[in-house]
Amino acid sequence: MSNSVLAAIIAEHAGREGPLLPILHDVQAEFGCVSPEAEAQIAAALNLSRAEVHGVVSFYHDYTPTAEGRPVVQVCRAEACKARGVESLMPSAMAAAGDRVKLHTVYCLGLCATGPNARVGDRLHSRLDAPALAKIIENA
Amino acid sequence: MMLIKISDDALARALGADELAEAFAAKGHEVHRTSSWGMQWLEPLVEIDGKGFGPATLGDVDAILNGSSDKAIGVIEQHPFIAGQTRFTFARAGKTRPTSLADYHATGGWQGLMRARQIGPEQIIAEVLESGLRGRGGAGFPTGIKWKTVAGAVADQKYIVCNADEGDSATFADRMVMEGDPFQLIEGMAIAGEAVGATRGYIYVRSEYPDAIRKLNEALVQCADIIAPFVCEVRMGAGAYVCGEETSLLNSLEGKRGEVRAKPPLPALEGLFGKPTVVNNVLSLAAVPHILAEGGSAAYAQQGMGRSKGTMPIQLAGNIKHGGLYEVAFGVTLGELVNVIGGGTASGRPVKAVQVGGPLGAYLHPDQFDIVFDYEAYTAADALIGHGGITVFDDTADMGSMARFAMEFCAAESCGKCTPCRIGSTRGVELIDRIRAGGRKRDVIELAPQMQNTVKDQGRSVAEEVALLTDLCETMKFGSLCALGGFTPYPVMSALKHWPEDFAPEARAVLEAAE
Ligand SMILES: Cc1cc2nc3c(=O)[nH]c(=O)nc-3n(C[C@H](O)[C@H](O)[C@H](O)COP(=O)(O)O)c2cc1C
Ligand code: SF4
Ligand code: FES
Numbered sequence: 001m002s003n004s005v006l007a008a009i010i011a012e013h014a015g016r017e018g019p020l021l022p023i024l025h026d027v028q029a030e031f032g033c034v035s036p037e038a039e040a041q042i043a044a045a046l047n048l049s050r051a052e053v054h055g056v057v058s059f060y061h062d063y064t065p066t067a068e069g070r071p072v073v074q075v076c077r078a079e080a081c082k083a084r085g086v087e088s089l090m091p092s093a094m095a096a097a098g099d100r101v102k103l104h105t106v107y108c109l110g111l112c113a114t115g116p117n118a119r120v121g122d123r124l125h126s127r128l129d130a131p132a133l134a135k136i137i138e139n140a
Numbered sequence: 141m142m143l144i145k146i147s148d149d150a151l152a153r154a155l156g157a158d159e160l161a162e163a164f165a166a167k168g169h170e171v172h173r174t175s176s177w178g179m180q181w182l183e184p185l186v187e188i189d190g191k192g193f194g195p196a197t198l199g200d201v202d203a204i205l206n207g208s209s210d211k212a213i214g215v216i217e218q219h220p221f222i223a224g225q226t227r228f229t230f231a232r233a234g235k236t237r238p239t240s241l242a243d244y245h246a247t248g249g250w251q252g253l254m255r256a257r258q259i260g261p262e263q264i265i266a267e268v269l270e271s272g273l274r275g276r277g278g279a280g281f282p283t284g285i286k287w288k289t290v291a292g293a294v295a296d297q298k299y300i301v302c303n304a305d306e307g308d309s310a311t312f313a314d315r316m317v318m319e320g321d322p323f324q325l326i327e328g329m330a331i332a333g334e335a336v337g338a339t340r341g342y343i344y345v346r347s348e349y350p351d352a353i354r355k356l357n358e359a360l361v362q363c364a365d366i367i368a369p370f371v372c373e374v375r376m377g378a379g380a381y382v383c384g385e386e387t388s389l390l391n392s393l394e395g396k397r398g399e400v401r402a403k404p405p406l407p408a409l410e411g412l413f414g415k416p417t418v419v420n421n422v423l424s425l426a427a428v429p430h431i432l433a434e435g436g437s438a439a440y441a442q443q444g445m446g447r448s449k450g451t452m453p454i455q456l457a458g459n460i461k462h463g464g465l466y467e468v469a470f471g472v473t474l475g476e477l478v479n480v481i482g483g484g485t486a487s488g489r490p491v492k493a494v495q496v497g498g499p500l501g502a503y504l505h506p507d508q509f510d511i512v513f514d515y516e517a518y519t520a521a522d523a524l525i526g527h528g529g530i531t532v533f534d535d536t537a538d539m540g541s542m543a544r545f546a547m548e549f550c551a552a553e554s555c556g557k558c559t560p561c562r563i564g565s566t567r568g569v570e571l572i573d574r575i576r577a578g579g580r581k582r583d584v585i586e587l588a589p590q591m592q593n594t595v596k597d598q599g600r601s602v603a604e605e606v607a608l609l610t611d612l613c614e615t616m617k618f619g620s621l622c623a624l625g626g627f628t629p630y631p632v633m634s635a636l637k638h639w640p641e642d643f644a645p646e647a648r649a650v651l652e653a654a655e
Contacts, residue, residue, distance in 0.1 A: 017413065018375075020395030025347075025376055059397040059555075061379035062347055078309035078549075079495055079542070080531045083458030084486070107381065107499075107549065109348055110312040111151045112529070113180040113456060113463025122350045124154035 002041050005030060010045045020046065020056060024063055032067030070102045071140035074119040075133070077105045080112035089116055089130050096134040103137070141169055142205070145187035148173035148238070149319050150351040151312070156197065157184040163201045175320025177234030178465030179221050181486075182213060187234070192216040221462055224481065226443060226451050228430045229423060230467045232321050239358045244323040250366060252429030252436070256331045261291055264335040264432065271437040272449025273428075277303055277384075277421030278497070278526045278623070280448075280515045283428075286418060289408040290336040293416035298338035300329050300370075301393065301412060301419045304345040304352070305377055305384035308498025310457040310529030314422035316465055318345065318352035321426070322359035328425035330367040331432055332418050341372035342412070344389050347379055381499075381553035385622050386419040388555060399555045400622045421527070423453060443469035448514045458495075458531035459485045468513075475509030478532055489534040493542075493639070497526025499549050500627035502634035503539065522630065539639035544572040546631040550624060560616045561625025568616075568632065571609045575602055575643050603650045606643075609636070610654075 009026045013019040023042060027034050034057045043053040057063045075093065077086055097103045111117045114126045118133060120140050125132070144164045146157050161171045164186075179185060182194035186204055193204045193211040203209035213219060216234065227233065236243035244250070256264050269284030290298060302325065306314040317325055329341045345353050356374045364371075375393055377383050383392045387401035390412050411417025427450065431437045440450045448470035454477060456463045461483035478484070478494055485491055493503045502523035504511065511521055518525050533542075547568035556562045574580045581599040585591065600608075613629035620626040640647035 018393050018395040021375065021378060021392065025378065055397050056395065059380065059399075063378060079499060079545070080310040080458040080529075082542070082545070083531050083533045083537065106348065106379075107553075108307060108309045108311075110306065110315040111154055112310045112312060112458065112531070113460065114151060114155065114183070117154065119348075124150055126151060126154035 003038070006038055006041055007045075010042060014045065020048075020053070024057060024060075028063050033065060034063045035065065068102055070100060072102045072104050072120070073097070073137050073140050074104045074106045074109075076107065076109045076111075076115060076117045076119075078107040078112075080108070081115035081117060084115040086116035089128065089133050092130045093133050093137060096137040101137050101140050142188055144169050144171045145174045145234075146171060146184060147176040147234070149176035149183075149316065150349070151180055152176055152183045152185070153351070155183050155195065159198060160184050160186065160196055160201070163198055167201070167205065169205075172237055174236060175233050175238050176316060176465075177216060177222060178230065178316065179219065179462070180464035181462050185216075187216060190215050190217065192219070221464070221466070221481065225467050226469050227467045228440065228451050229317065229324075229426050229453055230321075230465060231430070232324070233316070233465070236321070238320050238322060239355055239362070241323070241362045244321075248433065249323055249429075250327060251434075252432035253327050253330050253334070253367070255434065256334045256432050261335050261337065264331065265291060267437040268335070268428065268431060271431040271440040272444070272447070273424065273431060273440065274448070274515065275421055276423035276427070276452070276527065277386075278524070280525070283420060283424050286408055286420070287332065287335050289406070290338070290416045290418050293409055295416050297340065297413075297415045298336055299412045299415055299417040300332045300336070300338045300341040301386075301390065301417055302329055302341065302343040302422060302425055303384060303386060303389055303419055304343050304349075304422045305381075305389060306346060306349070306422070306527070307381040307384045308500075308527050308529050310495070310498060310531040311455050311527045312457075313453040313455050313465055313528065315349055315352055317422050317426045318349070319355050322356045323363060324429055325356075325422055325426045326359060326363060326367060326372060328428035329372055330370045331428050332420065332425060333370040336416070336418055338418065339369050339371060341370060342393055343372065343374045344377060344383070344393060345374060346377040380555075381549075382555045382622075382624055385624065388622075389419065390417065397555075399557050402621060423527075445469075445471040445512070446514055446516060448516070452513060452525070452528050454513070455529045456482045456532075457529060459487055459534050460530075460532040461486050470513050472513045473509060474504060474511050474513070474530075475506075477513070477530060478509065482530075482532065485532060485534040487534045487536075489536065491532055492535040492537050493533045493539060493635075495531040495533070495631065496529070497524040498529050499546060500524070500623055500630060501526050501529075502630040503542065503638065504634070505638040522634070524627070524630065538642055539635040540572065540576055540642035543632045543635040543643070544569055544576075546628055546635075547572060550628040554624060558619070558621045558625060560619040561621075561628075564612055564616045564625065565628065568609065568612055568628075571605055571612065572632075572643070574600075575605045575609065575647065578602060578644055579605060602644045602646050603653070606636070606647060606650050607654065
């Protein structure tokens with residue numbers, strides 16, 4: 001069974017050079033995941049095997065096989081943010097997140113002189129201390 | 141009514157610049173959202189009549205307006221952090237509105253491209269060669285030579301690909317160019333297209349940079365007619381660090397897994413979709429309009445030292461007091477960057493270690509602070525300049541855990557193509573854990589009576605584990621296809637060499653005995 005929203009996304013990009021990643025980005029944004037059914041439909045439309053599409057989906061961190069129901073807070077834990085103490089914020093951040101919020105580790109948001117840093121959706125937060133990070137998590 | 145300038149750079153926005161701009165506008169003032177000066181410890185920085193106030197909060201608005209604010213830093217251009225720089229690539233930083241075509245025109249924009257069209261491909265390449273420009277993405281390969289190869293290739297289609305994957309921790313210069321001066325990057329790509337005969341360009345931007353993607357797209361719409369027949373498009377990465385490696389990036393653009401390709405063939409001859417392709421870093425391409433302007437290549441080549449010509453936008457990050465973007469000629473010492481320009485640590489504690497060149501760069505000890513910023517000098521010290529990121533750590537840093545993180549990062553981001561990197565990184569994490577645990581005891585299976593040949597009362601000592609880690613690092617260094625697996629040993633071994641006690645109390649004695 002094919003999905004018409006998905007078909008529209010595929011049609012929008014099909015004429016481009018290298019259409020697969022742009023399609024997958026839109027699918028992930030629309031459905032919160034790239035499901036096995038979506039992989040099959042994309043594969044059929046682009047004349048690829050399902051294995052090829054699955055190989056691509058599973059390679060990249062941005063695509064997930066199932067949707068995350070919880071709000072997601074990305075926290076940078078790369079070197080420059082470690083140097084600015086992000087690790088010491090993690091215990092209280094985890095406590096604030098509990099089971100309600102998903103804390104997702106990322107490596108570098110490009111704000112490396114003013115960390116620790118977090119991202120919720122397209123909104124960035126910088127110069128965080130424990131209370132500020134906890135507040136972002138509570139509001140997520 | 142006053143004219144207030146506040147940056148719309150992602151970093152300033154993450155620190156409340158939007159709210160601040162609204163507050164000034166609500167009081168009836170005209171607010172221009174400009175690019176960032178790069179003094180990030182002062183963001184959000186408010187500029188009125190050339191004078192700066194920062195880091196500003198909503199509570200500072202009234203005091204800034206009536207002249208009584210204690211956040212005043214004086215005339216921005218005279219601030220030592222700005223006055224000490226030689227800004228070519230960041231000449232417009234802090235001064236123009238990023239997506240204003242009028243601002244770009246008024247500040248010398250498109251002159252490089254216009255001149256390039258007059259002088260033609262051979263002369264463009266000659267001037268890029270003359271400037272001495274080397275790739276700013278990490279490997280430092282001469283840009284002019286790369287262009288010459290692509291120019292000489294015969295094909296029905298060639299491509300210019302801009303590597304804007306900027307995955308290294310401590311780097312943000314690419315982001316600042318894309319957000320702060322997007323036309324300059326586009327102009328650089330159009331000049332590259334002119335030089336090699338390419339009519340299509342792609343900018344591959346990491347998905348962590350939504351602001352950069354938005355601004356590049358805004359800019360591209362506005363300048364489509366100016367760069368025509370060159371056509372340029374933004375593509376978003378999908379969260380894989382390794383896609384910054386040029387062949388992995390090309391696979392990703394083609395819609396494949398971001399696995400690294402073996403070289404040869406060089407991307408210059410068989411790149412995107414098998415066609416001759418220039419892959420250049422954002423900073424390499426953004427330096428080109430200046431170089432192609434009248435007298436630009438000579439001015440560029442005059443800066444720098446040895447075979448490292450021109451300027452490098454250095455990024456001061458981590459635990460540093462004055463963090464931000466510092467564009468300066470090659471040749472500056474690390475000590476000056478960290479202690480003088482950077483003002484030491486933000487925490488006020490002593491500097492313990494400095495990582496130069498991102499996650500694959502070595503950790504340098506303050507004893508090495510006289511090393512000068514130069515590709516060859518760093519290579520000679522078993523270190524690398526990479527993309528010019530500098531991360532400062534104070535004396536609370538645990539270098540054993542940083543070494544472990546280097547291996548962990550390699551394991552998380554490995555493309556999986558070759559064994560030393562894919563498996564070695566995981567074994568490396570385990571080894572460092574065992575060293576930190578004081579060696580290794582026999583495990584349950586080895587202790588089972590069925591394992592007749594295992595000596596039961598013996599484990600492995602720290603000395604043996606250190607020898608194994610050293611051996612593993614050698615294997616990764618020489619047996620990996622790309623620098624992810626090949627350079628991860630640098631942070632690991634430099635941390636072990638300089639701070640062995642952060643691994644195990646007896647590690648220093650072990651290292652000395654091994655020498
Ligand atoms: C693991 C890995 C990651 C890399 N990441 C980047 C990157 O984010 N940006 C970049 O420009 N170059 C990166 N490079 C270097 C590129 O492979 C390539 O050398 C560069 O894009 C060439 O452009 P340049 O000559 O202008 O430096 C990376 C290399 C490796 C091995
Ligand atoms: S070194 Fe690692 S990232 Fe590079 S090609 Fe080999 S497996 Fe891939
Ligand atoms: S290291 Fe955390 S934002 Fe760059």
